[in-house]
C-alpha cells in the first residue's frame with residue numbers, strides 16, 4: 001500500500017486514523033489528505049460533552065454529523081470520543097449540584113442520546129476517558145465523587161444498551177508502558193469483565209516524548225489483549241523540544257516506527273490513530289511550553305520522516 005490506510009489494511013485489516021479538527025474540514029487540502037491517508041477519524045473536540053450537550057437537554061449534532069458524513073463519503077470508520085470525562089464538561093454539568101440519582105439520570109440520558117444517534121455509524125466509543133490518577137487509584141472526578149466506583153460499569157451498560165454493536169473502550173494517557181497507572185486500569189478492566197460488564201477494548205492514548213517510547217509497550221498491549229480485549233493506540237503524538245532539527249526528526253521517525261511495530265506485534269491491537277494531521281494542528285504547543293512538531297505532516301502538508309517510518313513499518317511504501 002502506498003498510503004497509511006492501505007498499508008494498515010494489509011496488516012490484518014487494521015485501521016490507521018487521525019483526529020480531525022472540525023474547523024479544518026472545509027479546507028479542501030486538509031480534507032483531501034485526511035481522506036487519502038486515513039481509514040478512521042476521531043473528532044478532536046466536537047463529540048465531547050461541552051459541544052454536544054452545551055445546555056441540559058439541548059443537543060448540538062452539527063459537528064458530529066459533519067464528521068460522520070465525511071467518513072461515510074470517504075469509506076472511513078469513526079472512533080467516538082468521548083462520553084464520560086472530567087474535562088470539557090459544559091458549565092451546567094461541571095457546576096451543577098446533583099444527587100447520585102440525578103447524575104445517573106443525566107449521564108444515562110447523555111450516553112443513550114449520543115450513542116443512539118450514531119448507532120451503526122460509530123464502530124468504537126471511548127466510554128470513559130482518563131479515569132485514573134498516576135498511582136493507579138481512581139481520579140476523583142464528578143462521577144466518582146457523586147456516584148462512586150460503580151459509575152464506570154454503569155456508563156458501559158448504558159452505551160451497550162444504546163448500541164449493542166458498538167465496541168466500548170476505556171481510554172487513558174500514561175498507560176502505554178507497564179506502570180502503576182496501567183496496572184490500575186488492568187485490574188479494573190479485569191474486574192469489569194468478571195462482572196460481565198460490556199467492555200471490549202482499551203485505548204492507550206500514546207502522547208509520548210521524543211526518545212521515550214516505553215520499553216514495555218508491546219508487553220503492556222499484550223497483557224490487555226490476553227484478557228480478550230482489543231487495544232487501540234488512540235491519540236498518538238511524539239513531541240520534541242523546539243526548534244526541531246534533522247536529528248530530532250530522525251529520532252521521531254524511529255520512535256513512531258517502534259510504536260507501530262509494538263501494535264503490529266499483537267493481533268488484537270486493531271488500530272492506531274494520530275492526534276491531529278499537521279504539526280500546527282496539535283494541542284501540544286498550547287499545553288507544553290517549548291514543545292511541538294509531534295505529528296506526521298508539516299504545516300504545508302508535507303510528509304515528515306516519521307510518516308515514512310510508519311508507512312514502512314506497516315509494510316507499505
Ligand code: G3I
Pocket residue numbers: 044045087088173205235283
Ligand atoms: O472553542 C473555543 C473557542 O471558541 C475559543 O475562542 C478558543 C480560545 O482558546 O478556545 C476554543 O476551545 C479550545 C478547544 O480545544 C477547541 O479548539 C480550548 O481552549 C482548548 O483547551 C481545547 O483543547 C483540546 C483539549 O483536548 C481540551 O482538553 C484539544 O483541542 C484536544 O486536542 C485535546 O484532546 C485531548 C483528548 O480529548 C483526550 N486526551 C488528551 C488530549 C490532549 O489534551
